[in-house]
Amino acid sequence: MIATTPVASEAPSNQRRPGFLGWLLMAPMLLWLVAFVVVPTAILFVYSFCQRDELGQVVYQFSWENYRRIFIDSDTGQFGTVYWTISLRSVIYAALTTGVCLLFGYPVAWFIGRAPERRRNLLLTLVMIPFWTSFLVRTYAWITILSTEGLLNSFLQYTHLISEPFEMLYTPGAVVLGLIYNYLPFLILPVYGSVEKLDNTLIEASFDLGAGPLRTFQRVILPLTWPGIVAGILLVFIPAIGMFGITQLMGGGIQPTIGEVIQNQFLQARDAPFGAALGMTLVVLFIVVFWFTSRRQRIA
């Protein structure tokens, strides 16, 4: 380490190619990526062109059948299937979730990032405390709150705000609420990261030059925190599309989401190849979303 330090100070680090030590430091990350991203994706890719046997084991026999089932309706022979409707519904849920998370998460992240340094740790811990309980326990807590004879309805009836309990649980609204609750921290944290780095003098300069608060936000703060916002959007939107636990528990599974359908393929239907094909299609969709947002980022 001591030997490399002077070298590093001689040349600008971004122009240097990583040396042996650099690769060594990268190795765990690369191994992680290969073992848990590249290999599983490759397996899914191969499975998606296979078939299943009687017991649900994968038979390695090339076929387009799984992709045909996703894109072409077998009854009418037309382009467009129920999986599109289901995917669209999942995307709408995820988009709503991301929008609301951004609306509530950005001010929170701003507040934490601008708080006195010694208080930031405490505030960040507060954001994460709910995650110290298991996901299932938290979701069941929501079920207890929202059910017909649950805490919220009992409270509203007790205070005579409503006379009849109204149905909150097992509705699309409950699904989005559950998603927001679970993914909000994933938006707050990256935005917080970019808010914290924000140079106060730039904001002061903007005010000094005559810009109002709105203009300063638009022209200075928003562009500077944009990377955090993009990271937050990706961290919320993409997992929210594939989520199946919340939609099943809080939505009652009435209108399945694409995550539920994929999960069903691997368990109930024992049709891993079809599940893999659905998964691969989603991966392609994610890549498109990622490409789109990173292009927007460059323009901004």
Next chain:
Amino acid sequence: MKTIRLLFAFALLGILAAPLHAAPKKKAGLNLFCWSEYVPQEVIDGFTKETGIKVNVENYASNEEMLAKLLAGGAKYDLIQPSEYTIEALAKADKLEELNLANIPNIKNLAPEFTKMPHDPDGKYSVPWMAGSVGIVVNTAKVKTPVKGYKDVFDGSHKKRIVVLNDNREIVSWALSFLDHSVNDITPETLEKVKPVLKEWLPQVKVYDSDSPKTALLNGDVDLGIVWSGEAAILFKKNKKFQYVLPSEHAHRFIDSLAIPKGAANKENAEKFINYILKPEVSVKISEAFPYTNPNAEARKLLSKAQLENPASYPPGDPKLETFNDIGKLAKDIDKLVTDLKGK
């Protein structure tokens, strides 16, 4: 420092948000792969105390999950707990060891109707653990009209007040029974007939839940349910207003059994465990914790009157019960049918 703090926060979030799955252990002793909430800890401890054999337990939530893990990982498990149609499928594919009945003398305690059943006609591969049925639970405080079968549940007067199992094969089997077909009469033609029935039924459902359908009933979110008899028995124990009815059409009986997967390392220990749970005094403990139908005739003699009179555990009269056959690749068509109807 700032970056470190942020990284730390993410790491914490990641660790806590992701459920961790323990890898199955490969130890001597007994590697038991069983349903969650089905084998009382008391029984496992008792077995270890009597035989000195350590038991490693791993759980699953459905036959399909068990199959997926069993087939993916070779023979890591010594004893599994599949339902009847899964035993049939596994035996067909030569994935089960034949039991050495000389090591299981307590098999004589089983009631005769639970031996040599259609899914294992020679009784070579499996020993029943508990049997149960799928039937209708009625909250009689809310539903005043008599409910006798599926046709009453879905007659249109209980719209959005119904919970059903989130299990496509189950759902299809109810419609088949309603049409007076056997639950195993699954062909492209019968599925075509099932379609319009389910098209009418499914929009009336409020919740699909296989894991804990009793929750929605207890919370008052629904008034009727088509659920596992064990769930119904627990509801009945909590409040007598939850009445269990076996559908007048037909009902599905499931028989969860113990079986030994091919190539199990500790086959003899597995047989010792099977023999142990067949003891009446052990079997009774299982009945106390999980009030399904006990196939052990000797154990039933030790049950209390209240236990025997719980209609969900021991349905009175002579109900029409059918077990599921293995349907192989048709599972795919069932999945497609129900997904199509639910998705639109």
